[in-house]
Amino acid sequence: MAKFPSAEWIAQFQEELNRNSAYEDAARTWEGDFVFLVEPDSPGSPPAAFYLDLYHGKCREARFLSDPSEKVAAYVYQGKLANWKRLIQGELDPITALMSGQFKIKGNMMKIMRYTRAAKELVNTAKRVPTEFP
């Protein structure tokens, strides 16, 4: 089991994503990189972050960032750790989570809203990674 969030987890996620034919279909025209920012549930702990370079249905690069500001991406999807857990476990939908303020996103919203199927497949992929949450 990979701990979330960790370098091991994102490596497994990338493998699963690149095996996901439904994601490849949904994101076949997508171009844009992401930082997924995991905010601590309580103050005092540092945030964690992943970087993903998503291009035409594949993930070209995925890594754990030791410093969230290390990479400037076209999109930043961020939320509290507890909400990331709920998202990955299927209790939250990635789009309604945005609309209810449980996650925030920076980037071109019109473009994001054209790829909601791809967004759901990103979450479906995360569910396939055997994950240990704190």
Added chain:
Amino acid sequence: MWFFTNPRIVLGAGSIEFLASLQRQKALLICDADVARLGIPERLADPIRRGGGQVRVFDGVVADPPLENVEKALGVAREFQPDLIVGCGGGSSMDVAKATYALYERPDLTVYDLHPLTELKLGSRALLVGVPTTSGSGSETTWAVVLTEGPGGRKLEFAHRELVPAWCILDPLLPSTMPPRVTADTGADALAHAIEAVASDWRNPFSDAYARDAVSRILAHLPRAVRPDPPLEVREQMHYAAAMAGMAFSNSQVGICHAMAHALGSIFRVPHGRCVGTTLPYAIEFNFRSARERYEPLAPAFGVGAISDAQTMTDRLRRLWDAIGMPQTLEEMLGVGISEFEKRMPELVTRADQSTCVTANPRIPSSRELEQLFWAAWRGERVGF
């Protein structure tokens, strides 16, 4: 956590008189040329003037309004400086009015900022009222605005809770002039809104309640509404049902029927209601295995004890469509040859796939499945995959 947002509603024959009580200084009425030709803006202007207001009319809205439509209406608004903006007409006029209102209130924004994650804080300069003349898009009650990029361009789907009008006036005297073809198309749109709303992943008890009631009213009254000179009561039932269906889907979501319809309408320039009506049975058949339990409460409206399979619903719909002259296949609806349809297929699939309407559909189609759906609808084949 979810939300339920709707306008305050004034209803009944002659309810446009309510506009007098708003006592606004300057009212901008936004409509299309057909509505203007019918004299409807003047009927709204009368109570506004009695309430002490001046009136300006922008009647340049076109079907499937392009962004330029909003820019023109906004130019009039910025010059006139209204404290009341009234969308008067079908969905196109309503959507132009909503977008104009938002950008008039917030000149620092563009239309692309009209999405749920922007904080709009509207309402400091004007009140927005929706007065529909069709039954209908339901846009007078919804958070959605649909514009187009231009002739042949894709549909742009915007939404924000603050785009729901403050008031909507449901006066059944206004849709009484709708010809049968428009009654059928707009009635089909309303029915699709309600049926898609109950199937949506974002459905909730409030949206379900409005949707069920809307389906019941529409199935009962649409056949009579499309005949010449229907009784006012029939128009009234359809008018309220369309608004209820709007509230249902605005607080739930539409689905692949609308995704396909937006793609078809934007490429082939066919009226939205006709696109929705023709594709609805195929969408139900596709969704059924994921939405069976969600459709079940519609059984009484469909006149059955239970909805045991998709055909229970789609056979009833196809009989209704036959009665109201709704095309049953895309081949019939589009009037183009198969080679033209095939040539446009990749763009149809892409536009449908990238529509926000897919987001909460109970069964998310792959691009291959979307193509199969379009072909099933072209040929009139039941969807069995």
